[in-house]
Amino acid sequence: MSTLQLKMGLTDRVAKYSRYLLLLPGFVLLLLFLLIPLSMIVGISFFERFTVTGPENLTLKNYVAFFTSPQTPVILLNTFGMSLLACLIAFLLGYPMAYFLVFRVKSARVRFFVVSLLLVPFLIDWSVRVVAWLPILGESGIINYALMSWGVIKEPLELLFGRSALLIIWPQTYLLWMIFPSYLALTRIDPDIINAAKVLKAPPHRVFFDITFKLSLPGVVMGFIFVFVSALGDYVTPALWAGGIQTLGLSVANYAANFVWPYAAALSTILVAIALLILYVLLKVVDIKKLVY
Amino acid sequence: MGWGDRLAKVYIALIILFIYIPTFFMIALSFKSGAKVSFPIEGFTWDWYVKPPTGYEYSAYISIMHDKNFFTALNNSLFVSIVTALLTCLLVTTTALALRKKIVGRDLLFYLFLLGFIVPGVALGLGVTFMFRLFGIESSLLAVAAIVTVYTVPFGLILMMSRFDPELATYEYAASVLKASPLSVFRRITFPLIIFEVISAAIMGFLLSWGEIIRTQFVMKGMGTLATYIRNELSINPITPKWFAAGTIIAIIAFVGLAIFAYIMSRRVR
Amino acid sequence: MGKALETKELVKWYGKEVLALNKVTFDIDAGDFFVIVGPSGCGKSTLLKIIAGILDYDSGKLYINGVDMKGVPSYKRDVSMMLEMYALFPHMNVFDNVAFGLRMLGKDKSEIEKEVKEALRLVGLAGLEKRMPLELSGGQRQRVALARALVINPSVLLLDEPLSHVDYRLQRKLMEDLKEIHRKVGNTFILTTHVQEHALSLADTVMVMNTGVIEQIGKPEEVYTTPATVFAARFVGEINLFSAQIKSWDGGLCYLTTDIGELKANPKNKNTLPSSGKVAYAIRPEYVKIGEEARLCDNKTEAKLVSYYYFGHYMEYVFEAIGNTKIKVSVPTEKVGNLTLGSTYLLGWSAKDVLLIERPCMIEGLNIEEVIYGK
Ligand SMILES: Nc1ncnc2c1ncn2[C@@H]1O[C@H](COP(=O)(O)OP(=O)(O)OP(=O)(O)O)[C@@H](O)[C@H]1O
Numbered sequence: 001m002s003t004l005q006l007k008m009g010l011t012d013r014v015a016k017y018s019r020y021l022l023l024l025p026g027f028v029l030l031l032l033f034l035l036i037p038l039s040m041i042v043g044i045s046f047f048e049r050f051t052v053t054g055p056e057n058l059t060l061k062n063y064v065a066f067f068t069s070p071q072t073p074v075i076l077l078n079t080f081g082m083s084l085l086a087c088l089i090a091f092l093l094g095y096p097m098a099y100f101l102v103f104r105v106k107s108a109r110v111r112f113f114v115v116s117l118l119l120v121p122f123l124i125d126w127s128v129r130v131v132a133w134l135p136i137l138g139e140s141g142i143i144n145y146a147l148m149s150w151g152v153i154k155e156p157l158e159l160l161f162g163r164s165a166l167l168i169i170w171p172q173t174y175l176l177w178m179i180f181p182s183y184l185a186l187t188r189i190d191p192d193i194i195n196a197a198k199v200l201k202a203p204p205h206r207v208f209f210d211i212t213f214k215l216s217l218p219g220v221v222m223g224f225i226f227v228f229v230s231a232l233g234d235y236v237t238p239a240l241w242a243g244g245i246q247t248l249g250l251s252v253a254n255y256a257a258n259f260v261w262p263y264a265a266a267l268s269t270i271l272v273a274i275a276l277l278i279l280y281v282l283l284k285v286v287d288i289k290k291l292v293y
Numbered sequence: 294m295g296w297g298d299r300l301a302k303v304y305i306a307l308i309i310l311f312i313y314i315p316t317f318f319m320i321a322l323s324f325k326s327g328a329k330v331s332f333p334i335e336g337f338t339w340d341w342y343v344k345p346p347t348g349y350e351y352s353a354y355i356s357i358m359h360d361k362n363f364f365t366a367l368n369n370s371l372f373v374s375i376v377t378a379l380l381t382c383l384l385v386t387t388t389a390l391a392l393r394k395k396i397v398g399r400d401l402l403f404y405l406f407l408l409g410f411i412v413p414g415v416a417l418g419l420g421v422t423f424m425f426r427l428f429g430i431e432s433s434l435l436a437v438a439a440i441v442t443v444y445t446v447p448f449g450l451i452l453m454m455s456r457f458d459p460e461l462a463t464y465e466y467a468a469s470v471l472k473a474s475p476l477s478v479f480r481r482i483t484f485p486l487i488i489f490e491v492i493s494a495a496i497m498g499f500l501l502s503w504g505e506i507i508r509t510q511f512v513m514k515g516m517g518t519l520a521t522y523i524r525n526e527l528s529i530n531p532i533t534p535k536w537f538a539a540g541t542i543i544a545i546i547a548f549v550g551l552a553i554f555a556y557i558m559s560r561r562v563r
Numbered sequence: 564m565g566k567a568l569e570t571k572e573l574v575k576w577y578g579k580e581v582l583a584l585n586k587v588t589f590d591i592d593a594g595d596f597f598v599i600v601g602p603s604g605c606g607k608s609t610l611l612k613i614i615a616g617i618l619d620y621d622s623g624k625l626y627i628n629g630v631d632m633k634g635v636p637s638y639k640r641d642v643s644m645m646l647e648m649y650a651l652f653p654h655m656n657v658f659d660n661v662a663f664g665l666r667m668l669g670k671d672k673s674e675i676e677k678e679v680k681e682a683l684r685l686v687g688l689a690g691l692e693k694r695m696p697l698e699l700s701g702g703q704r705q706r707v708a709l710a711r712a713l714v715i716n717p718s719v720l721l722l723d724e725p726l727s728h729v730d731y732r733l734q735r736k737l738m739e740d741l742k743e744i745h746r747k748v749g750n751t752f753i754l755t756t757h758v759q760e761h762a763l764s765l766a767d768t769v770m771v772m773n774t775g776v777i778e779q780i781g782k783p784e785e786v787y788t789t790p791a792t793v794f795a796a797r798f799v800g801e802i803n804l805f806s807a808q809i810k811s812w813d814g815g816l817c818y819l820t821t822d823i824g825e826l827k828a829n830p831k832n833k834n835t836l837p838s839s840g841k842v843a844y845a846i847r848p849e850y851v852k853i854g855e856e857a858r859l860c861d862n863k864t865e866a867k868l869v870s871y872y873y874f875g876h877y878m879e880y881v882f883e884a885i886g887n888t889k890i891k892v893s894v895p896t897e898k899v900g901n902l903t904l905g906s907t908y909l910l911g912w913s914a915k916d917v918l919l920i921e922r923p924c925m926i927e928g929l930n931i932e933e934v935i936y937g938k
């Protein structure tokens with residue numbers, strides 16, 4: 001009897017502390033590859049130089065330079081405007097997809113098949129996938145070819161250049177980031193909740209806007225965040241296609257490539273700060289934790 | 294079938310088409326005989342896949358099967374992605390298990406893990422570069438995998454945590470009142486019920502790291518993964534159908550792999 | 564009086580395996596309090612959802628107030644429904660939940676406020692307007708769902724198990740309230756339950772369901788006193804059932820061979836019974852007498868007392884007769900004598916209280932013993 005009690009006491013205690021133990025691996029990873037790097041960026045942004053021996057000369061110069069540059073408003077507008085627009089397009093394309101998959105595809109197998117199908121292009125190399133737009137939207141791509149041979153336009157459209165390139169490539173690349181959390185949120189809605197709205201005299205559009213959409217908001221917001229930050233952090237697409245359009249991410253990469261570390265760090269800090277600010281505002285509006293708890 | 298169902302089918306087909314359009318063009322153009330990646334296709338050729346090199350052409354004109362760098366990069370990519378997949382499913386499972394109970398600072402921790410995705414990639418890449426520079430650490434493929442894992446974990450975490458619903462807790466509770474120890478509850482009840490999510494987390498880790506370039510590009514020195522290799526080639530050399538041939542090969546492997554996986558998983562789906 | 568609801572041969576399949584409704588045909592008078600009772604999984608919720616228009620049926624006809632409902636969306640039907648698992652909107656507080664339907668109908672603010680307050684008071688939840696569904700107990704949620712369906716005041720109100728998760732007191736109160744509301748507003752109520760007492764005491768009309776089919780429709784006392792099938796007899800009220808073989812008729816009196824010996828019956832439905840063959844011999848526990856009283860009865864058997872259950876206002880004794888056949892006897896508490904467990908007593912009942920039921924149930928292909936002794 002007493003040994004049994006002792007044993008149960010022990011497993012109970014293990015169970016109690018195991019939660020904290022379980023957190024450890026994840027936390028170590030976060031510490032090493034998220035928290036320390038982040039604090040390094042913030043720290044170094046306040047120095048004048050970052051040499052092999054370490055950072056030198058505390059200063060606010062980097063920030064002053066950024067906020068007084070005449071380019072700054074344009075860059076900020078490009079960065080956040082383009083990212084937000086990409087989000088919006090991804091939402092308009094992706095949300096109906098998630099909705100239809102959940103509410104209109106009855107067979108779980110078909111649903112699973114479609115989701116798997118969405119994944120395949122993701123394994124094709126990122127750059128190749130982007131370059132593959134060239135024969136479609138490029139200067140001598142099929143759209144321009146068709147439009148010119150029909151005489152609709154004389155000069156080829158620069159579809160894959162500048163802002164329009166970002167608005168085509170980003171939503172396509174990040175569409176799954178929108179579909180995935182929306183899908184998840186929609187599957188969590190009890191069908192009887194929707195039935196209840198129907199029997200309580202709600203016409204289809206009210207059922208959708210008052211019930212379904214509102215209940216899926218945590219997922220939608222999560223999708224917005226995913227697409228938004230993906231676009232914010234992406235300097236490769238603007239470098240390849242945006243032809244001279246500066247974004248904050250691209251500036252960071254350029255300054256870093258030229259070893260102007262502290263300035264790149266300051267730009268990064270600003271990027272992170274604004275991303276967090278937008279996130280904070282979104283979280284004030286919608287409790288995304290509802291998606292998981 | 295109502296018009297709503299029909300509309301849904303058409304829409305789903307259109308979105309799949311939209312996602313696949315570049316893929317179709319990529320496959321078509323990988324057989325093009327000219328070097329320009331545009332229409333019209335003048336002739337059909339396997340040259341971009343298998344033509345033996347003469348030894349004098351630029352890398353952009355070497356057929357993909359004879360491009361040694363391509364295979365090195367492919368190897369690196371596979372290494373990074375497999376390590377990321379394993380790390381992701383391990384960390385996602387442990388973290389989700391820890392966060393499902395109301396523990397002190399749960400919300401904060403959840404947001405912290407989410408931060409791994411939310412911090413723009415370019416900033417994180419720079420931060421890690423700083424860290425390596427300051428502490429004199431050499432970058433490696435393993436480090437790349439770790440950085441990418443920071444960004445893949447939130448996805449899996451959301452998926453996994455949303456599985457830990459009250460229903461699952463009921464089953465576990467039922468098992469534990471039937472005198473199962475915490476460990477055997479996990480082994481016999483919890484794990485079989487979340488195995489789908491565990492595998493999904495691994496696959497997500499693989500997919501996300503496969504395409505990852507922003508963080509990798511910053512940290513990686515030398516050859517790098519497939520993504521960084523091709524991207525560097527594309528930015529300094531002319532774009533030729535060779536890369537479409539590369540993409541086609543990867544697509545075929547991916548399709549077969551996913552089909553096998555989907556077949557296995559679909560037997561588990563209700 | 565008009566018909567609030569008519570159905571003709573409604574059929575509903577879930578996938579290819581589950582036949583939830585098998586040619587269900589019935590109608591309900593306007594203003595009726597109609598209670599559907601049946602075991603779990605017999606298709607009650609399915610039927611209600613079809614009436615409400617949130618589930619499609621495969622074939623048959625459905626009319627509400629004389630109008631064919633094929634293709635009519637839920638919100639255009641003059642019905643509202645309280646769903647089985649409450650289905651409260653998790654993102655709205657109690658007030659908004661109850662107000663939802665009224666808002667959809669486009670009523671103005673002050674009216675909504677007034678009606679919601681009234682509905683909440685009716686179900687005993689006044690003062691909880693600001694609570695979220697997650698902050699309510701199971702029974703409170705159920706009452707919010709009830710208020711939410713009531714407040715719309717449709718001509719047909721569907722209530723799917725509105726009494727299942729509340730305590731006994733509240734059940735009684737809600738039953739009284741439901742009757743009261745029904746009397747006041749005069750619209751048609753259709754309520755499902757798997758508790759037969761609710762069916763008997765609430766209903767103007769009771770419908771007994773068995774997996775996908777109707778066993779019997781009638782007034783509560785009709786169903787109780789003259790069950791149409793063995794299934795209906797078993798499901799509504801307690802009853803002793805023995806499988807029996809008709810031996811002969813003598814005038815109005817029927818002689819039978821049963822599991823517990825030769826017995827007599829003088830059933831009310833003698834005109835509809837065959838002259839020979841298998842039937843179920845049924846006697847309600849309250850008609851069985853014990854000891855001295857039994858001596859005077861025309862059916863008698865000896866049986867051993869094996870257990871008893873105390874129900875407050877009556878006592879139920881369980882006896883075991885020949886061949887381990889159980890016989891239940893209920894005795895009003897004030898008449899309970901001093902019986903000892905394990906002793907043998909004489910049981911008796913009058914032939915005129917016996918029911919003879921020929922039909923096992925409305926599902927084809929089951930033989931009578933299977934239904935009598937449960938499958
Ligand atoms: N969505 C569904 N898919 C498949 N079968 C279903 C579905 N809903 C119900 N069923 C089946 O249909 C039959 C009738 O179900 P229904 O919910 O109508 O029963 P019920 O009489 O309301 O039971 P209860 O008293 O337990 O609520 C059951 O056998 C059930 O398993």
Ligand SMILES: [Mg+2]
Binds near residue numbers: 647
């Ligand atoms: Mg039901």
